Amino acid sequence: MCELFAMSSRHPATVRMSLEEFSRHGGLAGPHKDGWGIAYYEEGDVRLIKEPFAASESACLRFVQDHPYRSSAVISHIRRATQGRRSLANTQPFARELGGRMHVFAHNGDLDGARLRNSFPLGGYHPVGETDSEYAFCALLARVARILQDTGQPPPVEQRLALVSEFAAELRALGPANFLYADGDALFAHGHKRTHADGIRPPGLHVLCRSCAADSAAFRAEGLSIAPAATTQEVVLVASVPLTAGEPWEPVADGEVVAARCGRIVARSAL
Amino acid sequence: MCELFAMSSRHPATVRMSLEEFSRHGGLAGPHKDGWGIAYYEEGDVRLIKEPFAASESACLRFVQDHPYRSSAVISHIRRATQGRRSLANTQPFARELGGRMHVFAHNGDLDGARLRNSFPLGGYHPVGETDSEYAFCALLARVARILQDTGQPPPVEQRLALVSEFAAELRALGPANFLYADGDALFAHGHKRTHADGIRPPGLHVLCRSCAADSAAFRAEGLSIAPAATTQEVVLVASVPLTAGEPWEPVADGEVVAARCGRIVARSAL
Numbered sequence: 001m002c003e004l005f006a007m008s009s010r011h012p013a014t015v016r017m018s019l020e021e022f023s024r025h026g027g028l029a030g031p032h033k034d035g036w037g038i039a040y041y042e043e044g045d046v047r048l049i050k051e052p053f054a055a056s057e058s059a060c061l062r063f064v065q066d067h068p069y070r071s072s073a074v075i076s077h078i079r080r081a082t083q084g085r086r087s088l089a090n091t092q093p094f095a096r097e098l099g100g101r102m103h104v105f106a107h108n109g110d111l112d113g114a115r116l117r118n119s120f121p122l123g124g125y126h127p128v129g130e131t132d133s134e135y136a137f138c139a140l141l142a143r144v145a146r147i148l149q150d151t152g153q154p155p156p157v158e159q160r161l162a163l164v165s166e167f168a169a170e171l172r173a174l175g176p177a178n179f180l181y182a183d184g185d186a187l188f189a190h191g192h193k194r195t196h197a198d199g200i201r202p203p204g205l206h207v208l209c210r211s212c213a214a215d216s217a218a219f220r221a222e223g224l225s226i227a228p229a230a231t232t233q234e235v236v237l238v239a240s241v242p243l244t245a246g247e248p249w250e251p252v253a254d255g256e257v258v259a260a261r262c263g264r265i266v267a268r269s270a271l
Numbered sequence: 272m273c274e275l276f277a278m279s280s281r282h283p284a285t286v287r288m289s290l291e292e293f294s295r296h297g298g299l300a301g302p303h304k305d306g307w308g309i310a311y312y313e314e315g316d317v318r319l320i321k322e323p324f325a326a327s328e329s330a331c332l333r334f335v336q337d338h339p340y341r342s343s344a345v346i347s348h349i350r351r352a353t354q355g356r357r358s359l360a361n362t363q364p365f366a367r368e369l370g371g372r373m374h375v376f377a378h379n380g381d382l383d384g385a386r387l388r389n390s391f392p393l394g395g396y397h398p399v400g401e402t403d404s405e406y407a408f409c410a411l412l413a414r415v416a417r418i419l420q421d422t423g424q425p426p427p428v429e430q431r432l433a434l435v436s437e438f439a440a441e442l443r444a445l446g447p448a449n450f451l452y453a454d455g456d457a458l459f460a461h462g463h464k465r466t467h468a469d470g471i472r473p474p475g476l477h478v479l480c481r482s483c484a485a486d487s488a489a490f491r492a493e494g495l496s497i498a499p500a501a502t503t504q505e506v507v508l509v510a511s512v513p514l515t516a517g518e519p520w521e522p523v524a525d526g527e528v529v530a531a532r533c534g535r536i537v538a539r540s541a542l
Contacts, residue, residue: 037373040356042359042360043359043360044356044358044360044400045358045359045360045399045400047359049321085315087313087315087316088313088314088316088318089313089314089315089316095400096367096368097367097396097397098397099397100398100399101399102399104503124395125368126368126369126370126423128314128315128368128371128372128373129315130315145395152397175332234518
């Protein structure tokens with residue numbers, strides 16, 4: 001299984017500490033040697049960095065130390081290949097433009113590729129690589145394209161949540177389908193159980209809401225000193241496994257989709 | 272004016288030395304302080320690295336030294352903003368998927384934005400930023416989409432060259448229109464005169480064809496030791512100004528489009 005991480009915040013944050021935790025808890029201790037990537041939203045565009053080889057401790061930590069990009073929305077992925085060879089095109093996250101906004105997708109699971117290709121039309125989007133995950137992203141974009149308004153503006157978040165939830169339900173029928181999806185406005189996290197080699201199926205995603213004053217140590221540690229001093233930082237973190245002890249990480253329910261924007265959970269799908 | 276650089280090669284090359292020359296000759300001595308970027312093709316996907324601030328000597332040289340990515344097709348751009356603020360979305364090159372291949376575009380010039388938006392339909396592609404250059408790229412993709420075969424395979428290079436040449440001719444009517452465009456198979460370079468502050472209009476692009484044995488010093492210097500020892504490396508370089516002395520750099524004629532693939536010039540538009 002791959003490992004997923006995402007962040008939504010009220011003020012741009014560096015996610016440096018969260019990524020170090022992600023590296024330690026998620027990627028480096030596990031069998032995820034086939035690639036890693038991170039997408040940072042930056043004023044509507046996306047800075048996408050990925051490598052089709054192991055997120056080894058030195059390279060990964062050096063990278064996040066050397067590049068403290070500030071962003072209000074981040075999606076990261078560490079890959080253990082199940083479908084598709086080890087290549088840049090098969091490394092997540094994936095990013096595409098739709099309606100003048102950048103959309104980002106990362107998936108943890110292993111879908112039935114033949115059924116996926118038979119039952120999910122692609123519209124105008126075509127995979128560049130060979131993974132089930134990129135195919136699923138293209139299929140999701142084809143559906144999102146249909147609900148864009150004539151102005152190109154996205155419909156209300158509740159309508160997009162309903163679309164993502166319906167898509168997720170169909171995807172679950174094809175295999176493990178934890179995914180993170182950002183549409184340039186909101187972040188959607190879909191939880192599905194993960195199957196381990198020993199048969200145990202723990203929750204596939206966990207979510208944590210943090211809030212702290214601008215002058216707190218935690219606020220400064222994430223490099224948020226550019227925010228107005230009197231304000232409060234709010235952050236939603238999503239990860240395959242809880243990244244910290246002593247904080248109220250909550251499992252995303254099996255089949256649930258959580259929508260976050262500007263550091264707050266703004267909607268949840270009905271179960 | 273911005274500065275352009277591209278490379279097409281028979282065997283993957285690092286372009287490290289060419290980029291150092293590009294930095295010295297093109298970007299660093301000139302007023303190009305608004306961003307820089309580079310796109311490397313890698314097995315069908317594109318590694319896109321860009322920054323919305325100056326390609327200062329230290330950062331640019333450190334980057335190409337630290338990241339000797341090997342590629343058979345590279346497009347790079349150093350920006351001096353004429354339209355659009357300094358942001359990641361307005362920094363070139365631009366990369367988009369079409370027909371399951373990544374397409375890359377970089378433009379040097381300043382187009383009449385109002386006429387561009389009135390006379391070039393976009394199809395399904397929408398700019399993320401505000402530049403004339405990204406709008407032109409979306410308009411070009413809309414045309415390319417129309418000539419893709421049902422299989423998604425691109426038509427012969429001569430047909431694509433004719434389309435790019437026709438597009439370039441229309442673009443020239445709107446202002447300086449030097450551009451580089453790669454469609455995942457071939458590289459197209461369109462030459463147009465550049466207007467300097469003193470009124471001089473030198474050629475906007477120059478091209479150089481290099482060929483050397485696998486065991487030559489020049490071959491090894493570009494990091495090509497992975498190629499079979501008995502083979503010959505062939506490289507086409509394109510740049511705003513000649514990057515080296517003592518080599519036969521040839522100006523691209525005003526209005527000409529040169530098509531290169533695998534390190535050779537394979538077609539030229541009629542003038």
